[in-house]
Amino acid sequence: xxxFTQLDGLVxxxxxxxxxxxxxxxxxxxxxxxxxxxxxxxxDEWRYMDHGEPGMDNSGRPLNPNFVLNQERFxxxxxxxxxxxxxCGSSREHAPWAIEDYGFRALIAPSYADIFFNNCFKNGxxxxxxxxxxxxxxxxxxxVFPAYRLRIDLxxxxxxxxxxxxxxxxxxxxxxxxxxxxxxxIGLTLRHADVIREFESRRRAEQxxxxx
Numbered sequence: 046x047x048x049f050t051q052l053d054g055l056v057x058x059x060x061x062x063x064x065x066x067x068x069x070x071x072x073x074x075x076x077x078x079x080x081x082x083x084x085x086x087x088x089d090e091w092r093y094m095d096h097g098e099p100g101m102d103n104s105g106r107p108l109n110p111n112f113v114l115n116q117e118r119f120x121x122x123x124x125x126x127x128x129x130x131x132x133c134g135s136s137r138e139h140a141p142w143a144i145e146d147y148g149f150r151a152l153i154a155p156s157y158a159d160i161f162f163n164n165c166f167k168n169g170x171x172x173x174x175x176x177x178x179x180x181x182x183x184x185x186x187x188x189v190f191p192a193y194r195l196r197i198d199l200x201x202x203x204x205x206x207x208x209x210x211x212x213x214x215x216x217x218x219x220x221x222x223x224x225x226x227x228x229x230x231i232g233l234t235l236r237h238a239d240v241i242r243e244f245e246s247r248r249r250a251e252q253x254x255x256x257x
Contacts, residue, residue, distance in 0.1 A: 046169045048227035052150050052197040054123035057113055058187045064127060065134030066161060070143040074099055080168075083139060084146035088114065114147075124195055126183055127154040131172075132161025141168040151197050153204070155180050166220045167229055171199060173214045199225060 074086050076099055085103040090096075092114060094107040108115045114122075125144065131154045132140060141164045144152070152170060155177040165172040175183075186206065187193045196205040199221060204212040223229070249256055 046223075046227045046229040049150060049169060049171050049199055049224040051199065052123060052171075053194060054150065054197070055119065055121055056124045056126050056183070056187050056193050056195055057119040057122035057149075058126045058184050059113055060128065060184060062128035063130045063133055066132060066137050066140040066158075067134055069132065069140040070137065071097070073097070074143075075137060075139050080142050081146055083143035084148065087143040087147045088112070118191055121148070123148055123150045124197070125149045125152045126180065126187065127152060128180070129155045129177065131157050132165075133158040136160040136164075138164050138168070141165045141170050145170055153180060153183065153195075166224065169224070169227070169229070171197070171216075171224060173197070173204065173216075175204070175212060175214060179212055 068088060068090065070083055070086060071089050074083060074089070074097075077083075086097055091112050092109060093103075094109055097103070097106070110116075113119055131152065140161060144165075145168055150170065152165065152172045153175055154172070156174065157165075157172050162172050183195075183206070186208075190207065194207060197203070198205070199216070202214055202216055202221075204214060206212070
C-alpha cells in the first residue's frame, strides 16, 4: 500500500450528499477483484452519457459535460470534496479501489458511511472529516478560485487552505500509523514474517504428518 504523508493536491468538488457506493462504482464492474483498473469507471453513470459495461473502450464513450470530473479545470485532482454521508449503501471495497485508481489520495466530507470509511484506510486513502461549515467554505472557495489546491499533512493532522488558514482534523492513531507507513492488513502481518516462518518450521518438525 502506498504511504500517505503529505499531499499538495488539486481539489475536485462533488456537491452531492448521500453518494452511495453504486454511484461510485456501479454493480456491473464488481466482477474483478484485482484492485486495479476501476478508475475509468469511477462515477460511471454520472460521468458518461451511455451505459457502461466491463471491457468497454472508455476512450470513445460520450462524456457528460456537466459532471465535475469531466471539466478541464479539475483534471488531475487528487483531493475529492464531498457532502455528508459519502460512501453509503452497500459495503463494496471496489468503491475505494475506484477512487484510488482514478488518482485521488484524500477525501474531505462532513461524514462518511462507516464501512466505506474503514475501507478507505485499508486501501491507502485518507478520508478526512471536517465540520459541515468548513466543508461549505471549501466548496465556496473552489467555486471562486480556479486551480484550487489544499495542503494536507497527515502527521500534523492539518489541512491548509491557499489563504493560509489551517484546519485541524482528527484521525485514529492506529489508522494514522498504518497510512504513514503504507501498511495494509497484509503489510501488518508481514512485519512478523520471521516469527511466522519460525513457527511453521517448528510445526513441520513437530508434526511432520501434516505435511505428507
